[in-house]
Amino acid sequence: MSKLSKPPTFKPFKLALIQLGNIGADKSANLKHAHEMVMKAASAKPDLIVLPECFNSPYGHVHFPVYAEKVGFTPGEPYDVERTESESVKMLSSTWLIGGSIPERDPKSDNVYNTCTVYNPQGELVAHHRKVHLFDIDIPGKIKFKESETLTGGSTLNFFDTEFARIGLGICYDIRFPELAMISARQGCHVLIYPGAFNMTTGPMHWELLQRARANDNQVFFSMCSPARDLTAGYHAWGHSLVADPLGKVLCEAKEDEEILYTDIDPNVFHEARTGIPVTTQRRFDVYPDVSK
Numbered sequence: 001m002s003k004l005s006k007p008p009t010f011k012p013f014k015l016a017l018i019q020l021g022n023i024g025a026d027k028s029a030n031l032k033h034a035h036e037m038v039m040k041a042a043s044a045k046p047d048l049i050v051l052p053e054c055f056n057s058p059y060g061h062v063h064f065p066v067y068a069e070k071v072g073f074t075p076g077e078p079y080d081v082e083r084t085e086s087e088s089v090k091m092l093s094s095t096w097l098i099g100g101s102i103p104e105r106d107p108k109s110d111n112v113y114n115t116c117t118v119y120n121p122q123g124e125l126v127a128h129h130r131k132v133h134l135f136d137i138d139i140p141g142k143i144k145f146k147e148s149e150t151l152t153g154g155s156t157l158n159f160f161d162t163e164f165a166r167i168g169l170g171i172c173y174d175i176r177f178p179e180l181a182m183i184s185a186r187q188g189c190h191v192l193i194y195p196g197a198f199n200m201t202t203g204p205m206h207w208e209l210l211q212r213a214r215a216n217d218n219q220v221f222f223s224m225c226s227p228a229r230d231l232t233a234g235y236h237a238w239g240h241s242l243v244a245d246p247l248g249k250v251l252c253e254a255k256e257d258e259e260i261l262y263t264d265i266d267p268n269v270f271h272e273a274r275t276g277i278p279v280t281t282q283r284r285f286d287v288y289p290d291v292s293k
């Protein structure tokens, strides 16, 4: 994970985003439904399946410590999925799968993180990302949210290699910090995937704009996978799971209900964008040397 080796050759692949619905208070029911939807998505034989942010628990800072699981890894150490205590990790091991995110309790520090886990087709947990930027906002009369009341921010940037692409990870609010996407792209990621759950205020304002911007800035494919909207839940997710191409064009977008979106990722678009508008080789670090390389 996240070592600077040569990226794999970027090859065409089929991506499936599961905009999961019916996420309620019952964790086993959430996992059962997620499993059914992963199996349903897998029947179309995609190369990579993605679940949304917080797919096993209601979204809200009060819920995170209650639903948090010991996932079975320590950053910097090899993963040991055999010894995991996490029901969610056991359910997820099936194909190339970005397991959205779940609240994770670190066994040593007892800190709770919002964590994305990634599995290869052998069912091994091969990468993880702890949400770096916590969603603490207050838009009077609209939305107030404070993840930092119960969560700790991660402190690493993460990507993983498949046989078809190098894929960078982030979670939701991480998209507002272009540095994360920029550094992942400079480390050779072809595709950036951020499970996310925007809301009814910032969703219409920024969900599409930010994804198209990160895609276009970095000339990569960019995708966020959201839960479906549930107006009976405490948090109303925007939905609209989306994939943008390296020119910033929206390739596909869900509405607000439960849905599986399939997209063919074509490396030619990536290469043509970078050849036609060669910003990746025209940067002037002599003018902005403080920007991380």
Ligand SMILES: O=C(O)CCC(=O)C(=O)O
Residues within 6 Å of the ligand: 053, 134, 135, 171, 172, 173, 174, 176, 196, 197, 198, 199, 202, 203, 206
């Ligand atoms: O950035 C936003 O507007 C929403 C972020 C969010 O919902 C999250 O980080 O979970």
